Amino acid sequence: MxxxxxxxxxxxxxxEAALLEIELTAWDATSGFPSLTAGDRTTFFAERYGPDAFLVAELAGRLVGYIRLQDKYPFPEGAGVLSINGLAVAPEARGQGIGSVLMDAVTAEAKRRGARKITLHVHGVNTVARRLYERHGYVVEGTHPREFLIDGQYVDAVDLALFL
Ligand SMILES: CC(C)(COP(=O)(O)OP(=O)(O)OC[C@H]1O[C@@H](n2cnc3c(N)ncnc32)[C@H](O)[C@@H]1OP(=O)(O)O)[C@@H](O)C(=O)NCCC(=O)NCCS
Incomplete structure (x- = not known):
């Protein structure tokens, strides 16, 4: 069974190694920036985002996804606003609710920290992720039309937020 x-x-x-493997396979032109997820990347964690910034999901003991949650602003006036700076599930593990479990975990974590709002950016064309965020109560705060040029196509950037 x-x-x-x-x-x-x-x-x-x-x-580190398991997360790097996900990072190198999870993103494409509809979800990420190909220049940043190119195959020659050799590290996952960075100074600005060490292990503390991430929650990870395991399926049957295997690491299959991550979400990165950080303070949006480094000054007190912006306290209570958190930002999701990355969510990815290994391609072979998708469609089983793992992204959804990670979103629930981040909401619980944000509430625990006393946050009032979680924000994130998503490509306008990333319909799978947008549906997931919508299901979790995120609303559109604004759209930046034709913000990026990815593989020859202009892509909108959409700002979403969940008010806690
Ligand atoms: C967005 C992402 C994290 C969702 O992860 P997930 O674990 O597949 O999420 P869930 O299973 O909770 O929901 C995914 C949706 O795809 C559907 N789905 C079914 N089979 C699927 C499959 N084999 N592959 C992908 N999605 C599938 C699910 O039913 C669900 O549909 P719904 O929204 O209409 O209900 C994942 O697709 C991913 O890593 N994408 C690339 C990175 C990305 O886009 N990140 C967000 C950037 S802002």
Missing amino acids: SDNTVTVRRAVAAD
């Missing part, structure tokens, strides 16, 4: 249990935990330094 297969074990379909999904668990979420905070990332640790030892997750």
Whole structure:
């Protein structure tokens, strides 16, 4: 019998290799920036976003997804506003609700921190992610038309927010 249990935990330094593997396969032109996720990337964590910034999902004990949640502003007037700066599930693990579990976990974490709002950006063409965010209560705050030129196509950037 297969074990379909999904668990979420905070990332640790030892997750580096598994997270890098997801990072190199999860993104495409509809979801990310091909120049940033090119195959020659060799590290996942960075100084601005170490393991503390990530929650990871495991399916039957295997790391299959991550979400990055950070303070949006480094000054007190913006306290309480968090930002999701990345959500990805390994291609072979999609469509099983893992993205949804990660979104729930981030909402719970934000509430625990006393946050009042979570924001994120999504490409206008990323319909799968947009549906997921909408299902979790995110609303459109604004659109930046033709913000990026990706593989020869202009792509809108959409700002979404969840008010807690
Ligand atoms: C967006 C993403 C995180 C969703 O992860 P997920 O674990 O597949 O999410 P869920 O299973 O909770 O929901 C995915 C939706 O796709 C559907 N789906 C079904 N089978 C699927 C499959 N094989 N592959 C992808 N989606 C599938 C799900 O039913 C659900 O549909 P719905 O929104 O109409 O209900 C994932 O597609 C991903 O990593 N995409 C690339 C990175 C990205 O776009 N990140 C967000 C950037 S802002």
